[in-house]
Amino acid sequence: MQATGSADSAHVIGTVDARLYGSFVEHLGRAVYTGIYEPDHPTANANGMRQDVIDLVRELEVPIVRYPGGNFVSAYNWEDGIGPREDRPVRLDLAWHTAESNQVGIHEFADWATAANTEMMLAVNLGSRGLDEARALLEYVNHPGGTHWSDLRRTNGREEPWNVKMWCLGNEMDGPWQIGQKTAEEYGRIAFETAKAMRAFDNSLELVVCGSSTPNMPTYPAWEATVLDYTYDSVDYISLHMYFENHAGDTARYLAQNARLDDYIQTVAGVITYTKAKKRSKKDIYISFDEWNVWYHSKEADKTILEGHDGWPHAPALLEDVYNFEDVLQVGCIINTFIRRCDVVKVACLAQLVNVIAPIMTVPGGPAWRQTTFYPYLYASKFGRGKALRLVVDVPAYATDFAETVPYLDVAAVESDSDGALTFFIVNRHPTETIDLDLSVQGFGERRVVADKVIAGHDLRAVNGPDGQPVEPADGTGVGVTDGRLQGSIAPLSYRMIRLGA
Template sequence: MKSTVIANKDFTISKIDGRVYGAFLEHLGRAIYEGIYEPDHPTADENGMRGDVVDLVKKLNVPVVRYPGGNFVSAYNWEDGVGPREQRPVRLDLAWHTSESNAVGIHEFADWCATVGTEMMLAVNLGSRGVDEARNFLEYVNHPGGSYWSDLRIKNGRKEPFNVKLWCLGNEMDGPWQVGQKDATEYGKLAANTARAMRMFDKSLELIVCGSSNPDMASYPDWERIVLEHTYDEVNYISLHMYFANRDDNTPNFLGLAEKLDTYIETVASTIKQVKAKRKSKRDVYICFDEWNVWYHSNKKDREILEGNSGWPHAPGLLEDIYNFEDVLMVGLILNTFIRRSDVVKIACIAQLVNVIAPIMTEKGGPAWAQTIYYPYYFASVFGRGTALQLQVNSPAYATTHAAETPFVDVAGVQADDGTLTFFLVNRHTSESIETEVDLQGFTGGVVIDQQVMTNPDLKAVNTANEQDKVAPRKGDDAKIVGSKLSVNLPPYSYQMVRVRVS
């Protein structure tokens, strides 16, 4: 079986915004406590942050991290997380039926972000709260001094403002599971008023309005249209969320979900254009895909806590999906889709970063390690920066419930600023290798400088604390360039990254 790809140097999609490789940390389960923060851990720094987790995050080169939620933010009082730790209140978190110590708040999170080299993307509570709390939070975080809230920040130990530019206007406000759920009109008006108030403080802020929680919501895509009709001139992005599950153990159909993702993006991009035309606007609004990942492995295990049968535990294990090799392929497909849609998807956040549906896992007092999905995320984040190439792919296809024609070979291509080409390739075929030829039109002097291959005979193979490298990339050696043609063999159910230096 064969496939062909044309990569012409004159045909590109868009400059990729590096923030498309962002991440997310919510006060949920062990994401914060025992995830990034464990003061008694042998590797903990003076702020109580785990050094082994810091090292794994640094390797990912994460550009931005969304915080503090997620569902958690819709009943969160940001003031609870500032000031002397011993004076902070313990609160009940309705979203995840747990208790919140508030030992970590904006100051601690900001220090951690500085340590790992990432920027903050903060969410304001538009569920149980509104405009006033949002503007106060903004003043606390970004004003230099001489006002009530900024002076309180200084009193709490931070003289210089945090200067956060990215702000989410609530979270999943269309969802009945959300504290303070609203219909599209109600939320659109509140988000517009909040955005206007925040822009009165700083016109250069980048604001993100809530889109649909997933493409199966009854209100989708009318939600996007109505919300944008209220907010279009006040915001920069509309958020989308989508999680991917293989509940019926049908791998071909599971991997076909990438086609549903692409349709979701296309539909919302078209809705943005419709509202822009209706409003006769010259502004552009883009997509912030600020929650995405595989999520289904832990659902049954989580039920007792989420239904309230365990009381109100602090930082219990929740949403701790143990990812397998099959999930490597799905995450690779998602990231390829974002690269190909880089003209409209400018920011994205894998949900989440540590322990909670995450590429990094920890044991309390013990090791931290990379889950299987760490690797495609790592390769895309580190080597997927630059300009997305407009590839012409000719691949055999198969039918799924998501698309009649789902290509076996999925490819995204990027040209870095130094000219290097990087191709990310997934073979969705269950049993056949596919010889793939990439015609490098207009590129000269091509030399393969790296090939990383991920395969495994067991789709359900996982990494654990004791077997941390059971699923890991290996160096490939069969990618060749003859003339202007790059040839690479894609084993069945495989993920690869191939990098090519050109003149």
């Protein structure tokens, strides 16, 4: 099977915002407790944070992390997580039917973010609370001093403000599972008023308004149209969420699901364009795809806790999907879609970062380890920053019930903004056939392969674990640049990262 085409330095989709490779830490399951925070762990630093986890997050070069939720935030009192730990209340978390100790709050998370070399993206509670609490939290986090909330922060040990720039106005407010669910009109109004108040404090903030929780919502895409009608000139991003699953065990259909993702993005981009024209606005709104991942492996095991049969446990194992080789290919396809839509998707958050549907897993008191999906995320984060190129690739395709044309080879390319290297991210979806790639790269000067990593040849159900990680990248072979053409063979059911330097 052949794939031919071209990459041209003049055909640029847009600049990839580094925050396209963001992530998410919610007070859910073991994401926080025995995830990032375990004061009795052998690697714990002075703040009780696991250094082995910090090291892996730094390896991923995660630019921004959304916190503290997620569904959790819609009934969260942020004041419970400040002040002396011994005085902090234990609360019932209605979102995940667990008990929250509040031993980690904004101070601890901010210190962790600094150690992990990432920025914070904070969410405010517009479910059970509203504008006034959001205003107070913003003052606590970002005001230098001399006011009630900023001086309380200083009393609690943080002299300088954190100056967080990116804020989410609630979470999934269209969802019936959400504490404080609202209609589009109800949410549009409170989001507008909250944005107005936050901008009265600092007009340079970047504000994210809630879009549809999934494209399967009955209110989609009318929700986006109504919410943006209220908030268009007051916010900067509209959030989208989507999770991917393969309960049927149909690999071809599973690996085609980024076609649905692309349709979702395209539809909401159309709503944005329509609203801009309707309002005669000169402002551009972008998409913050701040929850996405594979999520289905653990759902049956989670039912006992989520249905309340175990009472209200603290930090139980929840949503601990153990990812397999098939999921490597899926994550590669999803990230490629975000790269190709970087003209409208500026922020994306892999949900989540540690233990909860995450690339990093931990054993309490034991090791931290890399899931199979760690690697496509790693390579995109490290090498996918720069100018995304609009490729022309001619390759055979197949059809599913939701997509008529799914190319067997999924490819994205980025020209680095740091060293000029040209990186191709490639997934071969074909179950049995090698695809011979022949791609013109003549517009980039003399090029040679400087890095070639491949994940291939594993059983689709192969997984990593604390005792061994068999699904890891290997050095690729047989790919090179000859007479301005990138040529080589891409193995069936494989993920490949090929980097061309000068």
